[in-house]
Amino acid sequence: MVHVFHYKEHYYIFDTGSSSLHECDEKGALLMREKLGEAVDTSSVSETERKEYEADFAELERQGLLFKEEVRAYPPKSNEVKALCLHICHDCNLRCRYCFADEGAYHAKREFMTLEVAQKAVDFLIENSGNRKVLETDFFGGEPLMNFDVVKETVYYAKEQAAKRGKRFLFTLTTNGLLLKDDIADFLNKEFENVVLSLDGRKEVHDAVRKTVNGKGSFDLVIENLKNFVKIRGDRHYYVRGTFTAKNLDFSKDVLFLADSGFDSISMEPVVTDIPDLAITKEHLARVCDEYDVLCDKYLEYEAKGKGFNFFHFNVDLEGGPCLSKRVSACGAGNEYFSVLPNGDIYPCHQFAGDKDFRMGSVFEGKPDENIRSKFKNSCLFTRKKCDGCFAKFICSGGCSANNYHYNGDIDEPYGITCEMMKKRVENAMHILAVRKEKAAREER
């Protein structure tokens, strides 16, 4: 399919079959929309112009960059497990209002994973990883640093066991930063491939939802820890990860606040909650999309001034991105990626944790439940029928299975609000790509 869109005075044609992006002017966009069967007024286009556009369309089609047929087949998914999310601690030292994990407890008792369970999870991953050489483990919570000794010992154990089997681990960890003191920071810097730091942006925004156990805002308690961590992190990967809610629909200000505070790798995610005053609803969508445009302008402005930063959702790799198999099979939850709870129970991912319908056995049983696994293994972009007519499908892969399930009761039924935000971010990302390419071409000339 072909998608025509514009960002202010910039007009684009995106061909999903070839993943090609083309820039044209308003008249070119009009003519393409007409070609796609839309009723548009093309009276402003002269006959000469029409001929020129038609010739360009034909040439692009000849080169396989326009109206290219979309691939509909891909290799079957493998049975290799590549990643685990270890719920190293079902407890938290914060009480964030929007926490999907019930403020760390996941609607069950607060508990820490023992080293025995963590080691068993590592064994489970290695045993089920087939020929895969690189394995990934994410330490998650609650707040994983509340159980730091087990994090540390698990890392040592995993490295030792992987080395015996000719494999290696990449470790990631998500933390609120409250316990991120120098000794822990040093360990994370040495051993962890990526560290995700939770911070929502401006103090008043952060404090309104991210509260301590005593109900006070946590911004002042974490900001210096996070800044110090990033300072010593150097060029190793990290993300400051914020959440925006209905209370800060002007979230571009929070992203820029984070950038101005010295964080140069930022993600800002829409909240996933039903809490009425925080949830992003259909009524908010237009405002949210406008805000992504504000952020897009500012993002490019910062970049032009040499103050550029990385915003997670404004990356789109059209030229060197994942292969079709990956794009079709999505995140891999429930098949190549699992969550392990403190008691060793396995779930498709952290978002399903504790939902008994999705319990997939235990690391002590050696293998995940194949009935549930097959549901996830058989689910892919092509089983998500609503995605058929969407230009962004090969980029978003049909959305988050957990969001789909929680909002629509079916892992294959995409959640419309998320879709709209995704499409907007993808268009912004494509515009940013075009601006960067244009700048690079100018500098070359």
Place this chain on the structure above:
Amino acid sequence: MNKIKTVARPAERKVTACGECRSTCQSACKTSCTVGNQSCERIQREENPEKNR
């Protein structure tokens, strides 16, 4: 080409499934991951042999 400029011209979209790419959920978001903003690990490794992955 007179009127239209190609911004991105991807290599032929491969159906490789080598499985070397990272799990999407280990990236940054944990809630709204986007597969398409990842890069292919194999291409990256081939371009940066020192990564030895």
